[in-house]
Amino acid sequence: MSTLSSMRNLNALLVFVKVAETRSFTLAAQRLGLTSSAISKSIARLEQELGVKLLTRSTRLVNLTGEGASFFERCRQILTEIEDAESAVTATTATPKGRLRLQMPVGFGRRVIVPKMWEFTQRYPELSIDIELSDRQVDLTYEAVDAVIQIGPITDERVVAHRLCNLSFAAYASPEYLARHGTPLSPDDLDHHHCLAYLLPMSGDHREWRFSKNGQDFTKVVSGALNINNAESLLEAAIAGAGIVMVSDFIAGNALRSGKIQRILSEYVVAGPEVSVVHLPRSTLAAKVRVLVDYLKSIIEDIDPQALSKTEH
Incomplete structure (x- = not known):
């Protein structure tokens, strides 16, 4: 019996894929605007x-069976092909609209991207951005x-x-710290x-500190009395005179x-x-992803070259 002929429509596939993606009936219901019972x-x-x-x-999680995992991959392909077909038809005239969900690292997001996103919403008023x-x-x-802004290699x-x-x-320290402890050479x-x-x-x-000298790269593992998983907080500690940071x-x-x-240690950057x-x-x-990518590229092009080192696209 054919799957398509036995099912009333593609809604059942969409529901199943959303449950498989979220691993939760409750989250799937929220994403689709349905009840958990439905x-x-x-x-x-x-x-x-x-x-x-x-x-x-x-009690806490929904998992795929072996058959479910195989069916999930096929269903996702079907829905993707339908989305692609719709997008191909409307790509040239589509107005970016709907909800755009974007994830990014805290430091880079706060300092570089978020201050510019209000302008993006003004340019595309039919978009709603969740960051x-x-x-x-x-x-x-x-x-x-x-979409995700990722720092590091794409694996x-x-x-x-x-x-x-x-x-x-690069490595940084406050003038007060260097006056008290000297400058490392x-x-x-x-x-x-x-x-x-x-x-x-x-x-x-602790994240390794990377250095380069005479064309040779090397790393050094450092840690001290205060170690934090946030670069902005590390910088604030360095400004207060707590020590040396690499940010x-x-x-x-x-x-x-x-x-x-x-x-400091500028020759080792x-x-x-x-x-x-x-x-x-x-x-x-x-459309919403295409305009986002173009906008992010334009943001980087306008950044002070001392704040970011540009590379070729």
């Missing part, structure tokens, strides 16, 4: 028609996020990435200083220009990671 009944009917169990339910500021890793395949082959820029990281001198490290919460480790230029820019901190905006391939034709 979601549960739709899944039950679908499982009855197919004659297989697609989901297993626990999540967090340093967590987002899985676009399973989360209701349209997910399922996404489309648009490079925005490269960051430049090499990375080895850091062993005798108070270093404020970036804490990696998931592992409990990107866009974080340090204002404090550096005002004299609250000084750059290494090129930082890439910054990209990424989305799923099916979003390429969506």
